[in-house]
Amino acid sequence: MEAAHGGSSGPVRFERMKIGGADALLAPRPGTGLLALAAIIRRGSADEREGEHGLASFTASMLLRGTQRRSSEQIAFDLESLGAIAGEGDGMDTCSLNVRCSAEAAPRALEILFESLREPAFDAREHEVHRQELLAHLRMIEDEKFSYTYREYVKAMFTGHGYGHASEGELADAERITPADCRRWHAEMIRPETLLIAAVGDFEVGALRDLLAGLLADWPVNDGPVRPRIATQPPADHPRELELRKPELNQGFIVGGFRTPPITDPDYAALRLGSAALGEGFAGRIFTELREKRSLAYALGATLRSYRLTGHQVLYIGTKPESIEEARAGLLREADYLKHNLLSDEELNRAREYVLGKFVMGQQSHAQRVSHLAWWEDAAGDAAEGWRYPERLRGVTAAQVREAARKWWVEPTMAVLRPEAG
Amino acid sequence: MIRQHHTTHRHTLGCGMPLLLLENHEAAVATADIWVRTGAADEPEDLSGISHFLEHMLFKGTEKWGLGEIERAIESVGGVSNAGTSYDFTHYYVTLPAARIRTGIEMLAEMVRHSTLDAAELEKERLVILEEYRRKQDNPIGVLYELLYGELFEAGPYHLPVIGSEETIRAIDRPAMLDYYHRRYGPEGAVLVVAGDIEPERAIEWAEAAFAGFDRRREELTRRHPVRYGRGKRVHERKPTGGEVYVAYAFPAPGMQATEEVLPLDMAQFILGSGRAARLHQELKEKRGLCSSISSYYPTHAHDSLFVFVATCQPGQREGLREALLEELRRFAAEPPTPPAMKRARRLLASSHLFSMETSSGAASNIGYYYTLSGSTEFFDSYLEKLEALTAEQVSAATARVIHPERLEESLVEISVGPNGELKGEG
Numbered sequence: 001m002e003a004a005h006g007g008s009s010g011p012v013r014f015e016r017m018k019i020g021g022a023d024a025l026l027a028p029r030p031g032t033g034l035l036a037l038a039a040i041i042r043r044g045s046a047d048e049r050e051g052e053h054g055l056a057s058f059t060a061s062m063l064l065r066g067t068q069r070r071s072s073e074q075i076a077f078d079l080e081s082l083g084a085i086a087g088e089g090d091g092m093d094t095c096s097l098n099v100r101c102s103a104e105a106a107p108r109a110l111e112i113l114f115e116s117l118r119e120p121a122f123d124a125r126e127h128e129v130h131r132q133e134l135l136a137h138l139r140m141i142e143d144e145k146f147s148y149t150y151r152e153y154v155k156a157m158f159t160g161h162g163y164g165h166a167s168e169g170e171l172a173d174a175e176r177i178t179p180a181d182c183r184r185w186h187a188e189m190i191r192p193e194t195l196l197i198a199a200v201g202d203f204e205v206g207a208l209r210d211l212l213a214g215l216l217a218d219w220p221v222n223d224g225p226v227r228p229r230i231a232t233q234p235p236a237d238h239p240r241e242l243e244l245r246k247p248e249l250n251q252g253f254i255v256g257g258f259r260t261p262p263i264t265d266p267d268y269a270a271l272r273l274g275s276a277a278l279g280e281g282f283a284g285r286i287f288t289e290l291r292e293k294r295s296l297a298y299a300l301g302a303t304l305r306s307y308r309l310t311g312h313q314v315l316y317i318g319t320k321p322e323s324i325e326e327a328r329a330g331l332l333r334e335a336d337y338l339k340h341n342l343l344s345d346e347e348l349n350r351a352r353e354y355v356l357g358k359f360v361m362g363q364q365s366h367a368q369r370v371s372h373l374a375w376w377e378d379a380a381g382d383a384a385e386g387w388r389y390p391e392r393l394r395g396v397t398a399a400q401v402r403e404a405a406r407k408w409w410v411e412p413t414m415a416v417l418r419p420e421a422g
Numbered sequence: 423m424i425r426q427h428h429t430t431h432r433h434t435l436g437c438g439m440p441l442l443l444l445e446n447h448e449a450a451v452a453t454a455d456i457w458v459r460t461g462a463a464d465e466p467e468d469l470s471g472i473s474h475f476l477e478h479m480l481f482k483g484t485e486k487w488g489l490g491e492i493e494r495a496i497e498s499v500g501g502v503s504n505a506g507t508s509y510d511f512t513h514y515y516v517t518l519p520a521a522r523i524r525t526g527i528e529m530l531a532e533m534v535r536h537s538t539l540d541a542a543e544l545e546k547e548r549l550v551i552l553e554e555y556r557r558k559q560d561n562p563i564g565v566l567y568e569l570l571y572g573e574l575f576e577a578g579p580y581h582l583p584v585i586g587s588e589e590t591i592r593a594i595d596r597p598a599m600l601d602y603y604h605r606r607y608g609p610e611g612a613v614l615v616v617a618g619d620i621e622p623e624r625a626i627e628w629a630e631a632a633f634a635g636f637d638r639r640r641e642e643l644t645r646r647h648p649v650r651y652g653r654g655k656r657v658h659e660r661k662p663t664g665g666e667v668y669v670a671y672a673f674p675a676p677g678m679q680a681t682e683e684v685l686p687l688d689m690a691q692f693i694l695g696s697g698r699a700a701r702l703h704q705e706l707k708e709k710r711g712l713c714s715s716i717s718s719y720y721p722t723h724a725h726d727s728l729f730v731f732v733a734t735c736q737p738g739q740r741e742g743l744r745e746a747l748l749e750e751l752r753r754f755a756a757e758p759p760t761p762p763a764m765k766r767a768r769r770l771l772a773s774s775h776l777f778s779m780e781t782s783s784g785a786a787s788n789i790g791y792y793y794t795l796s797g798s799t800e801f802f803d804s805y806l807e808k809l810e811a812l813t814a815e816q817v818s819a820a821t822a823r824v825i826h827p828e829r830l831e832e833s834l835v836e837i838s839v840g841p842n843g844e845l846k847g848e849g
Contacts, residue, residue, distance in 0.1 A: 032448065034776065064698075073708065076698035081762065083769030085697075085777070100777060129708055136714030136734060142664025143562050247662045250556035281502065282481070282493035292490055295549035298557055318557055350498045357500025357519055364449040365780035 012369050014198075014383060015205050020216025021192030025373045025383050026208055027200045029366065035106045035201030036366035038089075038098040039117055040374050042196055043189040045169075046092045046162030046230050046307070052181075054169020056189070057090035058134065059182040063097055064088060065126040067119045072126050075112060084109040090167045093229075093308040094196075094378060100367055103202035107211055114215035120186060122179040134174045142246075145253040145318060145417060146299070149244060153255040153415035156242050157312055161234035192219055193226050196377060200369040234259070234310050239411035249419035252324040253316070256331060256414040260304065260311040263379050268306075269392040270404035275304035275313055276351035277343055277401065278334060283350055285334045290317065296327050308379050313409060321419055332412060339405045342398040351401075352393055359390065428779055430789055430799040433626050437636040439609035441629050442793060444617040444785050452523040452618030455515035455786035456530045457794045460606040463509040463579030463724070471586015472594050472602050474507040475551060479599065480514065481505070482543040485536040489543060492529055499525055509580050510724040511794045517783045520619035524628045527616065531632035534607050541596050551591050558585060562661055562668045566732075566839045570670045573657055574728055574835045578649035608640030609633065615790040618782030649726040654832040659839045666714065666734045667840030671747060673833050675729040675824045678722045678795035685808055686820035687729060691720045692767035693759050693817070694750075695731060699766060702731065705750055712743045724795050729824050737841055748830055755827035758814035772806055 014027035045056045064086060065072040079086050084101035086109070097117050101109045141147045151166050158164035169177075199208060237259045260271050279286030279302025290296045300317040315335065319327040343351070363369050376386035431443045461473045481503075483489045496503045501518035503526075514533060516526035558564035568583045575581045585591070614633075616625045651674040676683045695702045695718025706712045713735040720729050735743050759767070779785045792802040826833045 029448070034780075073699060073704055076704075077762075077766060080697045080699045080770045081766040083773035085770070085773060101773065102776075129711065132711060133707075133714055136666055139664035139666050140734065143666070145557075145560060250559045251553065281497045283490060283497045288490055291550060292546075295546045296553075298550050298554035319553060320556060346494075346498070350494060353500040354497045354502075357497075357502065360449065360500070360519060361451050361502070361517060361781075364451055364782065365777070367777075368781075 012200065012363060012373055012386070014373060016383070017209060019197065019209055019212045020219065022195035022197055022216060023377075024197040024209070024212065025199070025377060026203075026205050027369060027373060028203055028205055029201055032202045032366070033103050034100070034366050035103050035199065035203060036098070036100045036370045037110065037113070037197065037199040037201075038096050038370045038374055039113065040094050040096045040196040040198065040378065041190050042094055042194045042378060043227075043229060044091050044093045044095055045165055045167035046309075047189070047227070048162065048165070052185075053165045054167075054173035055177055055181055055185050056095050057168045058130070058174070058177045059185045059190070060088045060090050060095035060097070061130055061134070062122055062127065062182050063116045063120050065130060066121040066123050067115050068121055069115065069119070070112070075116060078112055079109060082109050086113060092163050092167055094374075096374075098367070098370070106201070106203065110211060110215060117190065118219055122182045122186070124179055127179045127182070131174055131177075134168065135171060138168065138171050138174060145249075145251070146255070146316065149253045149255045149415050149417045150314070150316070152242055152244055153257065153413060156240040156415060157257060157259065157413045158234050158310075159238070159240070162230045163234055163307060163310065188224065188227050191226055192216060196374060198370045198374040198377070200366045200373070230309070237410060239413050242415040244415060244417040245420045246417060247420045249417070250320070251318050252321050252419065253318045253417040254324065254328050254331065254414065255314065255316045256328070256412045257312045257314040258335070258409040258412055260306075260313050260408050262309055262311055263306050264381070267404040267407065269389075270396045270400040271313065271408060272304055272355055273348065273351045273393065273396050274338055274401045274405050275302050276355050277347050278302045278313075278338055279315060281354050285337065286315065286317075286331065289334055290327065290330045294330070296323055296330065306379060324416060324418060328414065328416065335405070335409050335412075338402065339409060340402075342402055345398075348398050348401070352396070355393055356390055428785070430803055431622060432799060435609070435614075435630055435633050437609040437633045439633060439636065440613045440793070441626060442613060442615045442789050442799060443620065443622045443625055444615070444789060445620055445622065446617065446779075446782065446785065447619050449782075450520045450619050451517060451782050452520040452526075452616065452620050453515055453517040453782040453786040454523060454526040454530055455513055455615045455617075455783070455790050456534060457511050457513040457613045457615070457790040458534065458607055459511055459611040459794055461507055461509045461511050462582060462584040464606065465582070467582065468590065469594060469598055469602065470582040470590040471551075471584070472599060473512050474585050475547070475591065475594055476599055476603055477505045477507045477512050477514070478547050478551060479539050479544060480533040480537045482547060483538050483540055484532040485538060486532055489540075492533065495525065496529060501526060503529070507584055509584065511791075513790055515783060515786060523616065523618070523620060523625070527614070527625070527628045528632045530614070531636070534612065535633075535636055535638075537603065539596060539599055539603065544596050544599065548591060548594075551585070552588065555585055555588060555591060562663055562839045565659060565661060566668045566670055566837060569657060569659055569839070570672055570730070570835070570837045573652050573655055573837060574672045574674065575726070576650045576652040578726070580649065580723060580726065604638060605641040608638040609636050610640045613790060613793050615786040615793070617786040617789065652835050654834065656836045657838070659837070660842045661839050663840050665736070665841070667737050667740060667838050669733045669735065669740065669743070669836065669838040670730055671733075671744070672728045672730040672835045672837075673824050675720065675727045677725045677727040679725055681796060681801055683820050683823070684722055684801070685805070685812055686817045687720050687824065688771060689764070689767050689809075689812060689817045690821040691718045691729070692771050693763050694718045694754065697766075697770050701754070701763070702747070702750060706743065706746050710746060712739055712746050722795060740838065744836065748834075751825050751830060752827050755818065755822045755825055758818040761814070764814050764817070768809055768812070772809060775805060
């Protein structure tokens with residue numbers, strides 16, 4: 001082993017506390033001069049009811065579009081004049097407002113961020129501007145093969161469940177949502193009780209806690225109950241085959257996958273290594289067998305996607321139209337290989353070190369560390385689970401990978417995009 | 423003022439190749455990134471795409487490592503590797519747990535010094551690159567940029583796409599690639615950057631050992647032609663999309679060699695089209711609803727470059743968007759940016775600069791990029807300091823020299839990709 005110089009590869013140390021009714025994880029990083037913070041609303045598109053699709057995402061996107069005191073332009077101008085980069089996020093399980101800025105600018109940037117979170121105006125004109133932006137975004141998804149095919153695949157994979165709707169909704173959802181819908185969602189879902197604040201940066205914990213307590217004080221929420229999160233697992237696996245067509249394509253695209261359990265499941269660590277062995281990096285089986293040996297594709301691989309209640313093992317490949325069947329069979333053959341064969345010591349070690357390396361690399365920036373804390377806290381119920389994750393990975397055997405693959409990679413759901421005939 | 427926390431240290435290896443080092447001990451991660459000053463701009467026309475093809479082939483085995491062994495060796499110690507080819511450079515990078523960075527340095531040295539460029543592997547990789555080519559042809563943004571460079575740079579080093587054409591990808595053979603590799607990959611035209619949780623003395627020691635005896639003489643290739651810019655054009659490529667039209671409006675602009683122009687134009691780019699409060703975003707998208715997105719970019723090439731605005735809109739919005747953009751640019755050139763506009767752009771640019779240095783790969787990429795294009799670390803190391811001293815008049819004057827407000831339409835090249843539609847004055 002070569003000597004490292006002393007940078008941290010250990011867990012992100014944080015302090016957990018309640019601030020103004022919200023959960024908070026504060027991780028000081030003295031001397032960096034920077035801060036990243038996310039205000040995570042623990043309600044997402046999976047929590048939408050019938051007739052509400054797209055509402056969590058639409059509402060989150062409206063938060064930085066004006067408050068009672070500042071216009072949308074003023075918010076953007078004030079934040080950017082501090083050198084702060086702010087944005088909103090949407091997802092199946094959560095939505096968020098987040099900011100990165102210098103430590104010096106943090107008090108003023110956070111004041112604007114929390115004003116936006118607490119007091120959005122949901123102005124009718126701004127609503128229309130965002131609607132047009134969203135409609136364009138949805139049209140543009142059609143132009144990118146992976147995004148389009150993946151989106152349709154996910155809907156098929158989780159049909160009949162909250163995870164079976166794209167978080168940003170469909171064109172008809174974007175046309176339907178009104179400012180009143182957003183106001184109602186905000187009142188019901190965006191409250192201190194649903195909030196998780198994760199912050200990493202150059203701050204003193206007590207000072208940031210006091211600052212946040214002031215920003216969260218006297219939140220004007222309604223007195224009604226907070227709507228609970230979705231709690232049921234998606235229905236049992238029911239594989240589907242989707243045939244998608246687009247005109248004038250030079251290349252087809254395949255996205256397929258298998259249902260997998262959430263990260264709290266005992267099989268998760270084995271499946272994580274299975275995914276890496278199958279198709280992550282340039283030495284995974286899919287890359288080696290389908291690209292390096294058979295030259296079938298440039299873009300291909302595997303990834304394990306996880307939500308709070310479930311997950312799925314994704315396989316993908318883009319290839320010329322005449323190779324689509326060969327590529328589809330190749331993806332499934334490689335998955336099958338892992339179900340029927342033990343990984344060699346070399347393959348298992350490569351997969352393990354690859355995942356551990358990505359884990360460390362994924363915690364370099366302040367924003368990456370914030371995401372890490374928030375993800376483990378929400379998905380595993382405790383951010384400290386992230387500390388134990390490397391140990392879980394180190395304990396996985398080749399037999400466990402095979403057994404987990406056999407158990408979970410049962411029948412695939414596949415979406416295949418082809419050029420329109422003629 | 424947002425302050426710069428980093429300083430790059432320079433060392434010249436025994437073989438003559440510069441080694442740039444940047445320490446950052448926040449995380450136990452390090453990146454080794456080797457930049458070779460050769461790319462699509464250096465290629466003869468019949469070998470268009472050879473730099474990119476060679477980039478793929480350098481992962482296909484060396485005298486010491488067989489096919490796939492490089493990637494396996496790196497990933498087996500927790501690392502990732504990749505590469506990128508542009509007009510003025512090709513670079514190869516490895517990010518690893520810091521304790522393993524020596525492995526990364528050794529691998530990069532093997533790749534640039536001892537690749538075998540195996541004939542059978544070359545034929546297989548040709549098919550992979552053709553798939554990459556097809557992928558690009560299906561993407562409206564890929565098509566937009568290919569057309570933009572083809573039309574704005576009518577002749578010269580930036581005219582042809584980095585990936586090449588289907589014809590040249592099919593035609594490039596091993597003798598041509600070996601010749602190109604041996605003529606272009608030498609210590610003179612390369613720089614190694616090592617950034618992250620490193621001990622500089624150890625990194626120097628490992629790099630010296632890995633590159634000892636690297637004495638290949640690099641030959642300068644004759645550039646195809648000097649740049650000849652296209653002007654006053656409107657070109658539309660019909661392509662079915664989900665409904666949006668992708669539009670680029672570009673002006674000829676100085677490259678990195680005109681160092682004093684780069685920072686003012688970076689600022690102009692941020693004032694006009696970077697961030698939610700940027701002028702064009704606010705005026706054209708938010709207030710007037712003329713497009714669904716608009717941003718500006720200033721990709722600094724080594725010698726000649728472009729200043730470009732990229733937008734998406736509905737087919738019926740194209741004419742109004744163009745007129746409004748031209749009107750905004752005339753106003754911008756006529757009046758220096760206000761102090762609040764300067765403050766916003768300065769702070770945002772400084773923050774973006776610092777955030778891009780948070781990861782070892784981001785830091786190595788920034789340092790390597792600017793060194794390769796400018797030939798020194800001075801531009802990058804003094805970036806924030808110079809940013810503070812920049813005046814609104816300098817920004818305005820540099821912008822006027824690019825957009826030529828008195829003959830704006832004649833300077834502009836407009837490219838659009840999307841569903842069919844009539845263009846006024848299409849030429």
